[in-house]
Amino acid sequence: MSEAKLFQDSAYLQKNQYRDSSNLDARAGLHRRFSTAVSDWQPWVFDLLQLKPGMRVLECGCGPGWLWRENVARIPANCHITPTDLSPGMVAEAEAALAGSGHQFEFRQANIQALEFADETFDVVVANHMLYHVPDLPQALAEVRRVLKKDGRFIAATNGNKHMQELPTLIPEALRAVSGSTLVRGESEMLPFRLENGRAALEPFFNTIELHLYEDSLWITEVEPLLAYAFSMIRPGESVPETAVAQIREAWAAKIEAEGGIHISKHSGVFVASDPN
Numbered sequence: 001m002s003e004a005k006l007f008q009d010s011a012y013l014q015k016n017q018y019r020d021s022s023n024l025d026a027r028a029g030l031h032r033r034f035s036t037a038v039s040d041w042q043p044w045v046f047d048l049l050q051l052k053p054g055m056r057v058l059e060c061g062c063g064p065g066w067l068w069r070e071n072v073a074r075i076p077a078n079c080h081i082t083p084t085d086l087s088p089g090m091v092a093e094a095e096a097a098l099a100g101s102g103h104q105f106e107f108r109q110a111n112i113q114a115l116e117f118a119d120e121t122f123d124v125v126v127a128n129h130m131l132y133h134v135p136d137l138p139q140a141l142a143e144v145r146r147v148l149k150k151d152g153r154f155i156a157a158t159n160g161n162k163h164m165q166e167l168p169t170l171i172p173e174a175l176r177a178v179s180g181s182t183l184v185r186g187e188s189e190m191l192p193f194r195l196e197n198g199r200a201a202l203e204p205f206f207n208t209i210e211l212h213l214y215e216d217s218l219w220i221t222e223v224e225p226l227l228a229y230a231f232s233m234i235r236p237g238e239s240v241p242e243t244a245v246a247q248i249r250e251a252w253a254a255k256i257e258a259e260g261g262i263h264i265s266k267h268s269g270v271f272v273a274s275d276p277n
């Protein structure tokens, strides 16, 4: 199966990649620890929601609920928030982490392509780094438009072509063949919903679309978190020989020693879509 197809395969996503938050945590952990951004990602996304007291919010693909966990003190009073995810493991983690938060959360397992909510239910719908996993994007966007109120906002975060573009070149050339395709490919060129094509995907559903870019890059000063990031995307059944891992570890340690760190570009942002047509 091609990388792009695997990335949209619901059995793989539910049972393997996102069975729980461990793979996602390895990736988010690298961003959290080595980001050079002025504001952390989840608070930056939260600001774009423009929540007001009493609003009804749907999150599709909530993962372990970080958007809410990292902004819990900023949620306005009486909001009703429905975090949903394809993976039951993710929903369970989000629910466990947010129990007792004092806010009204209603957790559900749900596929964005078939939402079990009435028309015009929500003031805000969020899809934070998840639309690129959806096999039928027009169907998902039609569902979002259906459940969003006419004056509602849709917040869709994604990456662009230049996101983490240095990653494949960091693997020493001699090791690329043995270390398996997963560790050496770039992340973004396979994404069907990217900064470059997101507007065109949204235009059939919304009349107003703004793109907000997130200024960031990584300056990585430790080898292990970068290795954990690379291994978080390894395919089921694939493995990298221990000798190759040792050589990669050595090459990255030498680069950090010589240059003080490893620079990786980021290219992320959020589409804010409103005025459903």
Ligand SMILES: C[S@@+](CC[C@H](N)C(=O)[O-])C[C@H]1O[C@@H](n2cnc3c(N)ncnc32)[C@H](O)[C@@H]1O
Pocket (backbone or CB within 6 Å): 013, 014, 018, 024, 060, 061, 062, 063, 064, 065, 066, 067, 084, 085, 086, 087, 090, 110, 111, 112, 113, 127, 128, 129, 130, 133, 134
């Ligand atoms: C990259 S993670 C992002 C998680 C979270 N939004 C965040 O920013 O931390 C993508 C999430 O989307 C979920 N997902 C994938 N396909 C989905 C679908 N069709 N409907 C709902 N959730 C989906 C995955 O299970 C995973 O938890």
